[in-house]
Amino acid sequence: MSDGAAAAPAERTLPARGSKGTVVVTTVASDSHTWNLVYLQLLIEELGYRVINLGPCVPDDLLVRECLETAPDLLVVSSVNGHGHQEGMRMIRRLREQPELAATPAVIGGKLGITDQADTLSEQLAEAGFDAVFPDDADPVIAFRSFVDVLESSARTAGSRALPEPRITA
Numbered sequence: 001m002s003d004g005a006a007a008a009p010a011e012r013t014l015p016a017r018g019s020k021g022t023v024v025v026t027t028v029a030s031d032s033h034t035w036n037l038v039y040l041q042l043l044i045e046e047l048g049y050r051v052i053n054l055g056p057c058v059p060d061d062l063l064v065r066e067c068l069e070t071a072p073d074l075l076v077v078s079s080v081n082g083h084g085h086q087e088g089m090r091m092i093r094r095l096r097e098q099p100e101l102a103a104t105p106a107v108i109g110g111k112l113g114i115t116d117q118a119d120t121l122s123e124q125l126a127e128a129g130f131d132a133v134f135p136d137d138a139d140p141v142i143a144f145r146s147f148v149d150v151l152e153s154s155a156r157t158a159g160s161r162a163l164p165e166p167r168i169t170a
């Protein structure tokens, strides 16, 4: 840089692609799978949102920092390596401890455990603070799209950050 101006990260200099708001897409700290994140980014962009995709293996501290900085309209956590339940519980508690993030809509989905107890795991994740849980044994993408629809219509009628009733899809 010859003029001494600091270059901002490319992601932050892009104009918002969608007009509806910003969605942070992330996984948990141990999870190195990436195609799930790419898939979700494309899906959410198609729904009209700007997406900040944090990529694989995101430590809790980094996620909290990013969410505090960007104040997303929705946080989407995806995990497929089998640790999503365990690490998602820890992650959402860390986020909800921050007053600024206490009401941020947050969902989690994917292959959340290594047993077939999706119902129990989903209930625990919802109790810990997720607004919706989309385990992979149902039709998570269809359920997610209708969650976003409800989120948008509640925001329109009740002001921003209005949430649908907590829900679990299994």
Ligand code: B12
Pocket: 030, 031, 032, 033, 034, 035, 036, 039, 040, 076, 077, 078, 079, 080, 081, 082, 083, 107, 108, 109, 110, 111, 112, 113, 114, 115, 134, 136, 140, 141, 144
């Ligand atoms: C490719 C792959 C890898 C690649 C990843 C490369 C990369 N750059 O991503 C590599 C080889 C690195 C890899 C590593 C491992 N993998 Co792997 N991997 C796969 C594989 C074959 C495909 C995953 C994929 O890309 N799918 C395509 C994407 C688009 O689909 P998806 O991930 O299923 O996501 C969909 C849904 O889950 C859903 N979804 C996901 N998240 C969310 C979130 C929300 C909110 C919603 C609504 C929906 C949603 O929507 C997506 C689109 O339909 C799967 C098996 C399979 N056939 O699924 C195993 C699989 C995910 N891997 C598995 C495992 C165990 C591992 C390892 C732990 C293996 C090991 N012992 O080292 C490591 C992970 C290490 C780590 N630290 O995470 C297991 C997980 C088991 C479980 N959860 O019960 C699987 C299921 C294989 C198996 N049958 O055992 N893996």
